[in-house]
Amino acid sequence: MVDATRPPAPSAASDAVPPEVTLGALFSGFSRVGLSGFGGVLPFARRMLVERQRWLSPQEFNSVLGLCQFLPGPNVVNLAVCVGSRYQGALGAVVAVLGMLVGPFVVVLLLGLLYSLYGELHAVQAMLRGISAVGVGLILSLGVRMLGALKEKKVYLPFVVLTFVAIAVLRLPLVLVMGVLATLSSIVAYRRIRRAMAALDAGEGA
Amino acid sequence: MSGILVQLFLHFALLSFLSFGGANALLPEIHRVVVHQQHWMNDATFTHLYAVAQAAPGPNVLVVTLVGWQVAGVAGAVVSTVAMCLPMSVVIYFIFRHWERFRGAPWQQAVQVGVAPLSIGLVFSSGTLIGLTAGLGPGGVAATLATILVCLRFPKLHPLWLIAGGALLGLLGLV
Numbered sequence: 001m002v003d004a005t006r007p008p009a010p011s012a013a014s015d016a017v018p019p020e021v022t023l024g025a026l027f028s029g030f031s032r033v034g035l036s037g038f039g040g041v042l043p044f045a046r047r048m049l050v051e052r053q054r055w056l057s058p059q060e061f062n063s064v065l066g067l068c069q070f071l072p073g074p075n076v077v078n079l080a081v082c083v084g085s086r087y088q089g090a091l092g093a094v095v096a097v098l099g100m101l102v103g104p105f106v107v108v109l110l111l112g113l114l115y116s117l118y119g120e121l122h123a124v125q126a127m128l129r130g131i132s133a134v135g136v137g138l139i140l141s142l143g144v145r146m147l148g149a150l151k152e153k154k155v156y157l158p159f160v161v162l163t164f165v166a167i168a169v170l171r172l173p174l175v176l177v178m179g180v181l182a183t184l185s186s187i188v189a190y191r192r193i194r195r196a197m198a199a200l201d202a203g204e205g206a
Numbered sequence: 207m208s209g210i211l212v213q214l215f216l217h218f219a220l221l222s223f224l225s226f227g228g229a230n231a232l233l234p235e236i237h238r239v240v241v242h243q244q245h246w247m248n249d250a251t252f253t254h255l256y257a258v259a260q261a262a263p264g265p266n267v268l269v270v271t272l273v274g275w276q277v278a279g280v281a282g283a284v285v286s287t288v289a290m291c292l293p294m295s296v297v298i299y300f301i302f303r304h305w306e307r308f309r310g311a312p313w314q315q316a317v318q319v320g321v322a323p324l325s326i327g328l329v330f331s332s333g334t335l336i337g338l339t340a341g342l343g344p345g346g347v348a349a350t351l352a353t354i355l356v357c358l359r360f361p362k363l364h365p366l367w368l369i370a371g372g373a374l375l376g377l378l379g380l381v
Contacts, residue, residue, distance in 0.1 A: 038366045072226050074267040107262050108271055133337075133340070138260075140330065140350070146329060159323035168330070174238075
């Protein structure tokens with residue numbers, strides 16, 4: 001999910017933003033993104049917003065996405081809120097989110113209905129078992145990629161391990177784990193950032 | 207019935223505030239609440255729903271839609287999805303215009319940097335937990351490892367191909 005922002009931005013895409021984006025355009029644009037996104041919608045969202053419609057420049061996209069990743073909640077839904085509200089206010093935000101979710105919502109319920117009708121069949125269970133195995137692989141490879149992008153591993157890798165042990169091994173509630181570990185890791189990060197800034201100031205003063 | 211809808215809403219709204227790292231990072235907690243705490247469904251159904259959600263397009267958050275649907279029908283699906291998306295959408299809407307002003311502030315950087323390793327730990331937990339509840343045999347573990355290798359080697363490959371491949375392997379009785 002995070003690496004969608006990594007590839008260098010196409011140079012032509014930073015041109016002027018189209019003056020008006022209608023509610024209909026927001027709905028259909030985000031519908032297309034939602035319905036084409038399998039196993040992660042973010043790359044499709046970037047392609048639509050930055051390269052095809054040019055509703056955001058590459059820099060704006062990174063900045064808005066930074067906000068969406070900084071706060072909890074589904075990143076792509078948060079992204080739709082930002083883009084929708086930018087062009088059409090509160091109504092635009094609602095329409096963009098609905099566009100993103102309604103199509104996939106219907107599709108996933110239809111699949112769920114098929115599952116409830118045929119889920120007992122041996123062949124269906126076998127297929128779902130195969131899909132689960134692949135799904136686990138997709139999640140773990142996402143983890144590996146995120147781990148590769150983690151900076152200052154010596155400092156922050158222990159927090160990865162602690163989170164894993166607390167959740168996957170000890171099965172502690174997420175509220176507790178996030179409350180304690182996010183506070184600790186943010187304090188560590190804050191101190192390191194302040195120290196780096198102080199060192200920078202001292203370096204400039206000398 | 208409406209009692210269940212309220213419970214679904216409260217559980218998922220609370221979870222939405224903790225979902226750093228996307229819905230995948232939330233799977234262990236959803237599993238804990240839905241299977242162990244509330245006994246709304248068993249392990250097998252939970253993994254099946256996860257697999258069904260994988261085969262559908264759209265944001266990962268839709269696994270919650272299916273869980274809600276399994277618990278309380280279409281109303282449950284709507285309530286769960288809204289609970290997961292609405293609270294932070296409202297927060298984001300009001301914060302969006304002020305975000306740029308705080309850009310680069312040390313506290314903002316610190317939280318951003320601090321939360322990153324936790325999301326990674328959560329994603330690994332999700333993969334492990336789904337794998338365990340799915341009760342993957344040797345064939346399943348091999349398919350999982352193969353998926354990881356293919357994903358890392360060919361990052362541009364559309365995941366749908368892998369999902370279709372998984373379904374095929376399952377159908378052939380290899381997983």
